[in-house]
Amino acid sequence: MIRVNENYLKLQTSYLFSEIAQRVADFQTARPDMEIIKLGIGDVTRALPRACIDAFHRAVDEMADDTTFRGYGPDQGYPFLLEKIARQDFQARGADITEDEIIVSDGAKCDSGNIQELFATDIKIAIPDPVYPVYLDTNVMAGRTGSFIEGRYEGILYLEGSRENGFIPDLPPEPVDLIYLCFPNNPTGVTITKPRLQAWVDFAHEHNALILYDAAYEAFIRDDTLPKSIYEVEGAREVAIEFRSFSKTAGFTGTRCAYTVIPKTCMAFTRNGDRQSLHDMWLRRQTTKFNSVSYPVQRAAEAVYSEEGRAQSQALIDGYMTNADHIRAELAALGYECIGGENSPYIWVDSRTESWKFFDLLLEEAGVVCTPGAGFGRCGEGYVRISAFNSFENVQKAMQRIKKVL
Ligand code: MLT
Numbered sequence: 001m002i003r004v005n006e007n008y009l010k011l012q013t014s015y016l017f018s019e020i021a022q023r024v025a026d027f028q029t030a031r032p033d034m035e036i037i038k039l040g041i042g043d044v045t046r047a048l049p050r051a052c053i054d055a056f057h058r059a060v061d062e063m064a065d066d067t068t069f070r071g072y073g074p075d076q077g078y079p080f081l082l083e084k085i086a087r088q089d090f091q092a093r094g095a096d097i098t099e100d101e102i103i104v105s106d107g108a109k110c111d112s113g114n115i116q117e118l119f120a121t122d123i124k125i126a127i128p129d130p131v132y133p134v135y136l137d138t139n140v141m142a143g144r145t146g147s148f149i150e151g152r153y154e155g156i157l158y159l160e161g162s163r164e165n166g167f168i169p170d171l172p173p174e175p176v177d178l179i180y181l182c183f184p185n186n187p188t189g190v191t192i193t194k195p196r197l198q199a200w201v202d203f204a205h206e207h208n209a210l211i212l213y214d215a216a217y218e219a220f221i222r223d224d225t226l227p228k229s230i231y232e233v234e235g236a237r238e239v240a241i242e243f244r245s246f247s248k249t250a251g252f253t254g255t256r257c258a259y260t261v262i263p264k265t266c267m268a269f270t271r272n273g274d275r276q277s278l279h280d281m282w283l284r285r286q287t288t289k290f291n292s293v294s295y296p297v298q299r300a301a302e303a304v305y306s307e308e309g310r311a312q313s314q315a316l317i318d319g320y321m322t323n324a325d326h327i328r329a330e331l332a333a334l335g336y337e338c339i340g341g342e343n344s345p346y347i348w349v350d351s352r353t354e355s356w357k358f359f360d361l362l363l364e365e366a367g368v369v370c371t372p373g374a375g376f377g378r379c380g381e382g383y384v385r386i387s388a389f390n391s392f393e394n395v396q397k398a399m400q401r402i403k404k405v406l
Contacts, residue, residue, distance in 0.1 A: 007143045016375040017041045037398040040369035042387045044251045049312030055303035059296035070295040075287045077104025081298045084305040095231035106256040108216045108245035113138040123177035129158040130376030135180040151378040175207040182214035187376045187385040188348040189340015197233045204239035211240040219249040221343045237263040250304045250313040257301040323395040324388035330399040345388040366401035
């Protein structure tokens with residue numbers, strides 16, 4: 001008899017963003033006259049930078065000629081891309097990361113979801129609440145939790161975010177083995193300073209723990225005193241893995257390119273206490289289950305690092321941040337308390353009511369989609385996340401409509 005992985009039965013019925021998409025589709029069927037503005041899922045809306053498109057086209061043409069055609073690429077990614085990532089994203093900011101410590105992939109979602117395969121099933125995991133659901137759900141699927149009771153999975157140590165701690169969780173009150181952190185944060189949009197990040201790295205050293213650091217939104221950091229990478233903090237090379245993505249940085253959500261950094265000095269342990277290189281284990285996993293990213297896409301990603309590519313990507317980010325500024329200003333004028341949105345494309349709004357109720361109000365009365373905070377965990381109840389990914393015209397229109405219904 002073929003049997004299922006019963007851990008899947010512990011999951012909530014559907015992935016948060018699928019559930020929202022379904023509710024929006026149902027509403028649109030019922031109200032075809034209503035033009036809907038989506039400020040829900042963090043999906044980019046602006047075209048790829050011209051430099052990326054040009055590089056993409058050139059690479060596609062190379063694939064059309066036997067003499068320049070490429071088949072399978074190198075396991076870790078093409079050296080032309082790895083070298084630029086290492087130099088511009090890390091070394092230029094004083095982070096000691098070399099190109100052989102970077103592994104290219106098709107998404108930070110896949111990597112941050114798949115990485116848990118490297119760890120034992122009986123480790124103690126600390127996960128923020130509210131949280132990007134992928135970290136939690138993938139551990140549920142792998143059997144690292146008990147049942148879902150009163151909005152919480154048994155066996156997980158939840159790192160609670162609240163108005164009081166500014167949604168930056170305190171250090172765990174007890175030793176843990178694996179810690180998920182995301183800054184700028186999804187969903188709250190908050191950022192972390194170097195000293196506070198240092199405290200997490202020190203904690204990981206003290207307990208032989210590992211930090212999984214999701215930096216997918218680093219490009220939105222405008223305050224240059226804030227760390228863009230955990231490797232800007234002392235000692236992180238031994239205790240942290242970092243996830244990065246071109247999705248939000250340069251509009252690659254539909255094009256797919258990302259990378260994971262695992263320093264050669266980053267170790268985990270066997271039951272007997274022997275040190276194992278996580279870099280080697282991840283590479284072993286990826287070479288078994290993945291064939292890297294297509295050549296044209298890696299060429300398009302490489303173009304992000306050219307002079308024009310950098311300027312054009314920055315213009316995209318600046319555009320989204322103008323939206324974020326507008327959303328914050330309008331909500332503040334209405335008396336709503338906002339967190340995030342200063343160095344992040346997400347604005348976390350105290351909705352002063354149940355978050356799904358607020359979601360329904362905005363959808364049904366204003367035709368605007370947001371993301372209910374409760375979907376990110378128990379501590380997200382009472383909040384909604386508004387995303388700045390849309391055109392300025394649509395954001396202005398959305399805010400005008402929201403003003404009328406609040
Ligand atoms: C989000 O809206 O949280 C993101 O778009 C999800 C993702 O990047 O996978």
